Amino acid sequence: MRKISADYIFPIHAKPVKNGVLTIDDDGKIVELSAFSENDKDIEFYAGIICPGFVNAHCHLELSHLKNTIPVHTGITGFITEIPKLRNIADKSQQIDAAKFYDNFMYRQGIVAVGDISNSDLTFDLKKQSKIFYHTFVEAFSCDAGETDKILQQNQKTVDLGKRLGFSISPTLHAPYSMCDKLFSEMKLRAEKYGILSYHNQESQDENEYFENNSGNFLKFYSEFAIPDKPLPTGKSPVHRLLDDIDKNTKILLVHNTFTAENDYDFAISASKNITWTLCPKSNLYIENHLPPIEMFSRKKAKIAIGTDSLSSNTNLSMIDELLTVSDNFRNIELNELLTWATLNGAKALGIENKFGTFEAGKMPGTVLIDNVDTEKMMLTKKSTSQIL
Numbered sequence: 001m002r003k004i005s006a007d008y009i010f011p012i013h014a015k016p017v018k019n020g021v022l023t024i025d026d027d028g029k030i031v032e033l034s035a036f037s038e039n040d041k042d043i044e045f046y047a048g049i050i051c052p053g054f055v056n057a058h059c060h061l062e063l064s065h066l067k068n069t070i071p072v073h074t075g076i077t078g079f080i081t082e083i084p085k086l087r088n089i090a091d092k093s094q095q096i097d098a099a100k101f102y103d104n105f106m107y108r109q110g111i112v113a114v115g116d117i118s119n120s121d122l123t124f125d126l127k128k129q130s131k132i133f134y135h136t137f138v139e140a141f142s143c144d145a146g147e148t149d150k151i152l153q154q155n156q157k158t159v160d161l162g163k164r165l166g167f168s169i170s171p172t173l174h175a176p177y178s179m180c181d182k183l184f185s186e187m188k189l190r191a192e193k194y195g196i197l198s199y200h201n202q203e204s205q206d207e208n209e210y211f212e213n214n215s216g217n218f219l220k221f222y223s224e225f226a227i228p229d230k231p232l233p234t235g236k237s238p239v240h241r242l243l244d245d246i247d248k249n250t251k252i253l254l255v256h257n258t259f260t261a262e263n264d265y266d267f268a269i270s271a272s273k274n275i276t277w278t279l280c281p282k283s284n285l286y287i288e289n290h291l292p293p294i295e296m297f298s299r300k301k302a303k304i305a306i307g308t309d310s311l312s313s314n315t316n317l318s319m320i321d322e323l324l325t326v327s328d329n330f331r332n333i334e335l336n337e338l339l340t341w342a343t344l345n346g347a348k349a350l351g352i353e354n355k356f357g358t359f360e361a362g363k364m365p366g367t368v369l370i371d372n373v374d375t376e377k378m379m380l381t382k383k384s385t386s387q388i389l
């Protein structure tokens with residue numbers, strides 16, 4: 001049994017408790033959160049605040065070897081041109097080593113669960129041994145209809161392998177701009193069968209311009225690379241491609257939403273009540289030098305979760321860095337709300353809130369210490385760091 005205390009404990013399902021004492025059993029299960037009493041003995045006291053383990057709702061662990069390879073601010077078409085060229089710059093064992101290093105790095109920083117996009121089984125062995133819970137989304141994309149059957153088979157094979165290994169795993173779609181109609185509708189049906197999907201949405205203004213006006217960089221990109229079965233412009237926002245006839249019960253992680261307008265949001269929540277707006281602010285600054293309309297999402301009480309995205313578009317896989325980026329740019333968002341995005345909302349998005357996301361008795365959410373917090377203003381500072389306790 002451990003008793004842990006700090007300046008404040010943020011249980012997330014309830015208000016922060018000043019000098020609260022968290023009792024955790026030897027398995028890591030929460031026993032109770034109580035007020036400090038003079039009679040309490042053997043309390044580990046930490047300077048800072050404590051919250052449940054972070055849920056990184058969007059990552060691509062298998063791209064960890066691409067750190068510092070793609071220049072910043074390329075825009076999305078520049079970025080997706082670079083990825084296939086660079087994906088194999090390291091040999092397989094180097095790729096696995098990088099992924100292993102960052103799996104460990106994430107855990108030490110307090111990340112206990114990850115929604116991880118995989119295009120292959122490269123990370124499966126390390127996931128088997130990891131302290132982190134992964135939900136693996138096996139992603140498919142291609143704008144060549146002739147390849148659809150091959151891609152579907154490969155995707156199914158990878159999902160089946162994960163299932164045999166006991167993983168939480170499901171098939172998913174990449175993005176509105178990167179899939180021909182045949183693959184898109186097949187993958188959508190498959191994902192709906194699993195009841196969960198993750199989808200890169202409106203990461204660039206180029207996506208909006210292409211689908212709405214048949215203009216912009218995607219038009220150029222498709223013709224430059226002679227893409228055979230590009231999706232056709234619809235005159236409507238790209239959110240419609242997925243959501244027009246989406247199964248209402250499927251949990252949906254819409255990832256990025258950097259260029260989501262208020263009417264896109266209104267349409268999306270009318271189409272499904274099961275959307276989590278999964279934001280990766282540092283990746284957005286890296287690729288597009290733009291942030292999502294976080295004030296709008298917050299004002300509309302959107303269900304927001306936070307992801308780090310991959311090291312091909314980030315300098316780190318650190319949730320605290322993502323939260324700092326939000327609070328630096330949107331100073332009126334309260335710390336408790338930010339931490340809710342980084343914990344409970346991510347857990348709900350992945351369907352694991354019975355174990356993760358809050359300090360409710362019986363859960364095993366992990367405990368994270370965040371130091372160098374300004375507890376007067378209750379804000380993170382540039383010196384704030386996080387670690388698993």
Ligand SMILES: [Zn+2]
Nearest residue numbers: 060200309310
């Ligand atoms: Zn991504």
